[in-house]
Amino acid sequence: MSRPPNIIFIGKKPIMTYVNATLTLLANEPTVTIKARGKSITTAVDVSQMIVKRLDAMGYKITNVRIFSDRMTSLDGRERNVSTMEIDVSRTKNE
Amino acid sequence: MSRPPNIIFIGKKPIMTYVNATLTLLANEPTVTIKARGKSITTAVDVSQMIVKRLDAMGYKITNVRIFSDRMTSLDGRERNVSTMEIDVSRTKNE
Numbered sequence: 001m002s003r004p005p006n007i008i009f010i011g012k013k014p015i016m017t018y019v020n021a022t023l024t025l026l027a028n029e030p031t032v033t034i035k036a037r038g039k040s041i042t043t044a045v046d047v048s049q050m051i052v053k054r055l056d057a058m059g060y061k062i063t064n065v066r067i068f069s070d071r072m073t074s075l076d077g078r079e080r081n082v083s084t085m086e087i088d089v090s091r092t093k094n095e
Numbered sequence: 096m097s098r099p100p101n102i103i104f105i106g107k108k109p110i111m112t113y114v115n116a117t118l119t120l121l122a123n124e125p126t127v128t129i130k131a132r133g134k135s136i137t138t139a140v141d142v143s144q145m146i147v148k149r150l151d152a153m154g155y156k157i158t159n160v161r162i163f164s165d166r167m168t169s170l171d172g173r174e175r176n177v178s179t180m181e182i183d184v185s186r187t188k189n190e
Contacts, residue, residue, distance in 0.1 A: 038137065039137055041136055041137045041140055042133065042134050042136045042137055042178065045136055045162050045178040045180060046178050048162060049162070049163070049164045049176065049178050053164055053176060062162065065160040065161070065162055066160070067140050067143060067144070067157065067160055067182065068144070069144045069148055081144065081148060083137065083140040083141050083144050085140060087162065
């Protein structure tokens, strides 16, 4: 299954990369999910806060936050649980 | 106002400190809030996952997750927004 088009996966790029990518998607999708694992979870929260705080007038809000564990295979072949977070950001008005 | 007694604030101690502190509180309170700011947010998610995954048979679950920005004064006196997370963990059964 290919990745759904309305998910932004947080990695190691500068934070504004993800803020801009999320806003670009939100132009076409009513809801975008910001997803992160492990240490990137903090960045995911920062991205969501930059969007809803600084761009408040534009009308975005956090509609859902989910946390869970993903079972991942690490480089040495062992399985382990990795904390995962998904934040849904939605447009509150049509442009 | 003093801090409510059912909040565990995540800092720099070993993760099991917070897992044990949360479980101790949950013995007396039906719901405990795990709270963290900035880089500690990842640890807060890890603590919640250790409690609900590893101790699943005990009957704990995540009942709410909130993210927002707190306005804090940094050491140089400037105000800035800090990402903050609160995770509510509740008992699902009485012992």
